[in-house]
Amino acid sequence: MRRSIQILWHLFVLAQLFLPELESSRGAIVNISSIHEKLTKPGFVAYATSKAALSGLTRAMAVDLGPRVRVNAICPAAIHTPMLEAGFADQPERFAALHKSHPSGRIGLPEEVASLARYLVADAPKFLTGSSLGLDGAIGGRLHDPM
Secondary structure (H helix, E strand, C coil), rough: CCCHHHHHHHHHHHHHHHHHHHHHHEEEEECCCCHCCCCCCCCCCCHHHHHHHHHHHHHHHHHCCCCCCEEEEEEEEECCCCCHHCCCCCCHHHHHHHHHHHCCCCCCCCCHHHHHHHHHHHHCCCCCCCEEEEEECCHHCCCCCCC
């Protein structure tokens, strides 16, 4: 939990350090949170708490920075990364079940997170700030995650 607090602190300090550049370029901050900011499961106490705090920091910074800098968060569900694959290395049937548990029929791709981040920085409406956007293949609307 202590590491999570340190990371949040570093994100806040980095935003302050780059604030002049962000303001002059009418820039945007995109934090990567998680579906665990709102929905979680056993064994994820520290992770879920840190992601809820990151989404709170996103909202608070959007309020403080007002029209000068937009601040949003992306809240993905499972994303197909080497780390996720490694976690399921000896359990291919559970990895397949994770894909199927998402109403979209699969887990997300890193490119999809990057695409949403690019959109939030470059093309999103300027009124979109202080939001935590789900990128979850609709699993956030499902009552039960079998994993």
